[in-house]
Amino acid sequence: MSDLNLRELHNTEFPIPDELQSNLAITSLSKVYNWSRRSSMWPLLFGLACCAIEMIGTAASRFDFSRFGMEVMRGSPRQSDLMIVSGTVTKKMIVPIVRLYNQMPEPKYVLAMGACASGGGPFKEGYNVVSGVDKYLPVDVYVPGCPPTPQALIHGLIALQKKIDGQSLANMDDVPWYGVGPSEPTPIPILGPDVIDPRQMDIIRRQAELAALGKPYGVRELPAPQMKAVVAAKGAAPAAAAADGGEVDAAKAERLRKREEALARKHAAKGE
Amino acid sequence: MVIAAPQTVDVDVNAVIDKLKEKFPEAVKNDTRQGYKGVIVDKSKLVEVATSIRDEFGFDYLSSATGVDYLGIADEMEMVYHAYRTTGGPALVFKAQTPRDNPEIPSLIDVWPGVDFQEREVWDLYGIRFPGHPNLQRILLWEGFNGHPMRKDWKEAYFEEDHKPFESRWPAGHVHRIEEKNAYGHNVMYPADLDLSRLTDTSEESLYNSLGLGVDVQDLTGEGGIKTDRLVVNLGPHHPSTHGVFRMVVTLDGETIETLDPVMGYLHRNHEKIGERNSFLQNMPFTDRLDYISSMSNNLGYALAVEQLLALGARYQPPTYRAEVIRVLMAELTRIVNHLWSLGFLLNDLGAFFTPMLYANNEREKILDFFEATAGSRLMCNYMRFGGVFKDIPERIHSVVNMVNDKVRDYNTMDYLTEMINERLPRFMDEYERLLVNNEILKTRTVGVGVLPADRAIAYSTCGPLLRGSGVAYDIRRSDPYSIYPELDFDIPVGQNGDIYDRFMVRVYEIRESLRILKQILPRLERTKGEEVVSKFNYLGRVPIGESYGRVENPKGELGYYVVSAGDEKGPQNPWRYHIRAPSFINLTALGPMSKGYKVADVVTILGSIDIVLGETDR
Numbered sequence: 001m002s003d004l005n006l007r008e009l010h011n012t013e014f015p016i017p018d019e020l021q022s023n024l025a026i027t028s029l030s031k032v033y034n035w036s037r038r039s040s041m042w043p044l045l046f047g048l049a050c051c052a053i054e055m056i057g058t059a060a061s062r063f064d065f066s067r068f069g070m071e072v073m074r075g076s077p078r079q080s081d082l083m084i085v086s087g088t089v090t091k092k093m094i095v096p097i098v099r100l101y102n103q104m105p106e107p108k109y110v111l112a113m114g115a116c117a118s119g120g121g122p123f124k125e126g127y128n129v130v131s132g133v134d135k136y137l138p139v140d141v142y143v144p145g146c147p148p149t150p151q152a153l154i155h156g157l158i159a160l161q162k163k164i165d166g167q168s169l170a171n172m173d174d175v176p177w178y179g180v181g182p183s184e185p186t187p188i189p190i191l192g193p194d195v196i197d198p199r200q201m202d203i204i205r206r207q208a209e210l211a212a213l214g215k216p217y218g219v220r221e222l223p224a225p226q227m228k229a230v231v232a233a234k235g236a237a238p239a240a241a242a243a244d245g246g247e248v249d250a251a252k253a254e255r256l257r258k259r260e261e262a263l264a265r266k267h268a269a270k271g272e
Numbered sequence: 273m274v275i276a277a278p279q280t281v282d283v284d285v286n287a288v289i290d291k292l293k294e295k296f297p298e299a300v301k302n303d304t305r306q307g308y309k310g311v312i313v314d315k316s317k318l319v320e321v322a323t324s325i326r327d328e329f330g331f332d333y334l335s336s337a338t339g340v341d342y343l344g345i346a347d348e349m350e351m352v353y354h355a356y357r358t359t360g361g362p363a364l365v366f367k368a369q370t371p372r373d374n375p376e377i378p379s380l381i382d383v384w385p386g387v388d389f390q391e392r393e394v395w396d397l398y399g400i401r402f403p404g405h406p407n408l409q410r411i412l413l414w415e416g417f418n419g420h421p422m423r424k425d426w427k428e429a430y431f432e433e434d435h436k437p438f439e440s441r442w443p444a445g446h447v448h449r450i451e452e453k454n455a456y457g458h459n460v461m462y463p464a465d466l467d468l469s470r471l472t473d474t475s476e477e478s479l480y481n482s483l484g485l486g487v488d489v490q491d492l493t494g495e496g497g498i499k500t501d502r503l504v505v506n507l508g509p510h511h512p513s514t515h516g517v518f519r520m521v522v523t524l525d526g527e528t529i530e531t532l533d534p535v536m537g538y539l540h541r542n543h544e545k546i547g548e549r550n551s552f553l554q555n556m557p558f559t560d561r562l563d564y565i566s567s568m569s570n571n572l573g574y575a576l577a578v579e580q581l582l583a584l585g586a587r588y589q590p591p592t593y594r595a596e597v598i599r600v601l602m603a604e605l606t607r608i609v610n611h612l613w614s615l616g617f618l619l620n621d622l623g624a625f626f627t628p629m630l631y632a633n634n635e636r637e638k639i640l641d642f643f644e645a646t647a648g649s650r651l652m653c654n655y656m657r658f659g660g661v662f663k664d665i666p667e668r669i670h671s672v673v674n675m676v677n678d679k680v681r682d683y684n685t686m687d688y689l690t691e692m693i694n695e696r697l698p699r700f701m702d703e704y705e706r707l708l709v710n711n712e713i714l715k716t717r718t719v720g721v722g723v724l725p726a727d728r729a730i731a732y733s734t735c736g737p738l739l740r741g742s743g744v745a746y747d748i749r750r751s752d753p754y755s756i757y758p759e760l761d762f763d764i765p766v767g768q769n770g771d772i773y774d775r776f777m778v779r780v781y782e783i784r785e786s787l788r789i790l791k792q793i794l795p796r797l798e799r800t801k802g803e804e805v806v807s808k809f810n811y812l813g814r815v816p817i818g819e820s821y822g823r824v825e826n827p828k829g830e831l832g833y834y835v836v837s838a839g840d841e842k843g844p845q846n847p848w849r850y851h852i853r854a855p856s857f858i859n860l861t862a863l864g865p866m867s868k869g870y871k872v873a874d875v876v877t878i879l880g881s882i883d884i885v886l887g888e889t890d891r
């Protein structure tokens with residue numbers, strides 16, 4: 001950021017005389033914090049897979065994300081604020097990734113770049129693939145695409161800046177790192193027969209008990225699809241649905257009635 | 273730098289097979305299965321036969337070794353080997369079979385050291401043991417993983433059906449997310465006898481043990497005074513100069529490398545297992561993601577493999593001439609893209625931090641603009657089809673002149689290509705060479721470093737610029753030609769000393785040669801304007817039973833696809849076996865021996881000079 005524009009920081013509640021506009025700003029602490037943080041995000045120099053190539057492309061001269069204060073890619077997690085998870089997260093790799101995340105100082109952010117990091121992507125079925133880094137780390141911004149174009153990544157980074165702009169020092173749910181005391185590190189996954197998330201020990205124990213009893217384990221029965229109910233609601237007259245009672249149903253019926261009215265109006269307009 | 277003469281390619285493999293059968297009448301039989309090639313060797317005689325194949329018949333280069341599980345077809349597992357002559361010519365395919373319950377096949381590591389990683393991979397994924405292999409450890413997964421996942425009866429957590437699309441995902445028109453069906457909500461699955469009391473991560477420990485690094489205490493007072501302690505250093509998996517999630521466990525004596533062991537699998541995303549459940553065509557976009565810098569030529573290799581299979585059927589139409597021209601255009605542009613990238617990063621590793629890389633990347637972006645206009649995506653082009661390419665190159669294209677602060681302009685595509693190939697890229701290469709080729713720092717750091725002699729390069733099955741840098745003129749475009757390469761005029765640059773500098777120069781010259789090819793492509797493009805580029809039948813048609821091995825000279829080396837079709841006549845069709853012979857993976861076999869005795873800083877450069885990409889190494 002070459003020119004420091006103090007006007008960006010003004011809090012309009014306190015008027016500042018015109019002649020001092022470029023010398024003086026009265027603002028809140030949060031705003032100063034956020035402004036300085038969002039203007040110098042230092043991403044971790046950390047490429048996982050194909051998406052990393054586009055990340056490097058974004059850093060290179062054509063797209064150049066240093067225009068947004070992000071050019072200082074750091075090799076060490078200790079010096080970085082932002083982890084761009086650029087590529088497929090495998091079970092073998094999630095262990096170092098969680099370690100790296102724990103080593104980053106707070107405040108820290110995670111951006112899931114591409115389909116793989118967001119939800120497993122094309123390789124989701126794979127036995128060694130973690131379907132989305134958000135299974136382990138809190139993700140702030142998801143960038144869709146396979147791979148996302150540099151424009152998309154920059155858009156994601158700008159979205160992250162907007163998110164930071166909206167954070168407040170006063171609200172601790174918003175930014176946990178301004179709370180009292182150190183925050184808990186994310187537990188490191190264990191590579192056993194398959195990857196084990198220590199936070200899931202209870203579920204795993206329960207399933208193991210089922211297995212010991214010779215019952216089916218590891219799967220969950222899903223309720224049958226709700227298709228019929230929806231069709232019935234559509235087919236039934238609004239009045240009949242309302243007669244069923246229940247607030248939800250009433251609201252639904254009301255919506256349906258409004259929609260049908262609108263449709264009728266539309267048809268009428270067309271007919272003319 | 274020497275420019276090698278064209279090679280002889282007429283090798284009569286059938287005559288070789290006949291002689292081989294004469295010599296080993298008991299052990300060698302023809303593979304008579306429908307659509308299969310080569311011979312089946314009795315496994316008790318395998319090492320003997322292989323030695324004779326190498327020494328007497330001159331097939332000194334083992335390209336690929338992989339396993340196949342024929343569960344339900346023959347109740348056997350099989351190892352398939354493809355051997356070539358480095359003087360050129362087609363493959364000698366030989367196989368060894370073993371029963372599924374106690375699979376065991378003698379290791380060929382003494383005959384071809386290049387099978388080292390490939391046999392470890394087969395042990396990891398298929399559970400075939402290789403007596404005679406000195407370090408038969410898992411390579412892609414971690415020690416302690418449950419089972420051998422590529423076996424046909426091993427099902428993963430998100431497994432549902434044998435073919436895609438999985439119908440169970442949308443019962444009655446509704447989408448079921450697979451996470452909801454899994455009790456853990458993750459892509460995990462535990463064996464029924466999971467021992468909850470002993471949940472410690474032993475993967476690192478067993479890794480160090482397998483490398484012989486388990487004992488830390490060193491003899492500090494040897495002969496000749498105080499010895500320094502041996503130090504174990506991990507480079508990676510998170511390290512800026514490992515080019516991805518690659519890891520090297522290095523033992524150092526002071527600054528000098530004593531041993532170096534590559535550890536991989538951090539990007540093992542189960543390409544092959546997923547590929548065997550996809551239909552043949554569905555695999556095409558997955559091949560993009562192997563060597564994600566050169567997606568176009570990955571497509572080409574796979575298309576060639578499946579076309580070989582299709583050609584076994586009755587109604588196959590080979591690609592039209594225009595389709596072949598476009599394929600070569602794309603493959604050579606990809607080579608330039610890849611070499612620009614790898615040269616840039618090699619210099620990066622040498623300490624010229626990012627400047628050469630940024631310059632090279634500018635030119636790369638111009639080519640990517642062309643890819644984007646043609647295929648719709650900058651990187652993952654998904655462009656080739658069986659029997660041609662997906663669509664013709666566009667009439668007009670949007671791009672820029674300067675990469676910084678320029679407005680988007682509209683070009684005629686042929687003008688754009690002509691300008692790029694005849695002026696822009698040669699001009700850039702002149703500049704790049706003037707700045708770098710005789711640069712003193714570059715030479716000091718690379719000449720005589722990381723030497724790989726020619727015989728070792730062949731023995732380790734290395735390929736691409738690494739092999740040619742060592743003075744072996746082996747380039748598949750000439751040695752086992754495909755597409756329209758025989759009618760094009762180009763040379764194969766080879767190095768003399770096999771050091772980093774030679775590999776660097778091979779790449780520089782290869783860009784020049786690619787430009788030479790592209791200059792011959794341009795008039796052919798003009799001439800064939802308006803011709804068909806794909807025949808519809810080929811990608812709707814059925815793939816006949818058989819096996820095929822399609823290989824191309826990828827920028828990083830020989831990329832081969834071994835595809836087996838079990839040929840379901842009516843139902844959905846998917847490859848029974850889909851194996852990728854990845855150049856980066858096999859080239860890494862040479863990394864350890866090449867780095868021994870050099871300094872830590874050199875290792876980074878040696879690795880950079882191999883030019884690996886992890887999507888392909890780990891698959």
Ligand code: SF4
Pocket residue numbers: 049050051052086087088113114115116117121122145146147148561
């Ligand atoms: S989202 Fe696509 S491009 Fe990105 S890592 Fe995954 S497969 Fe590669």
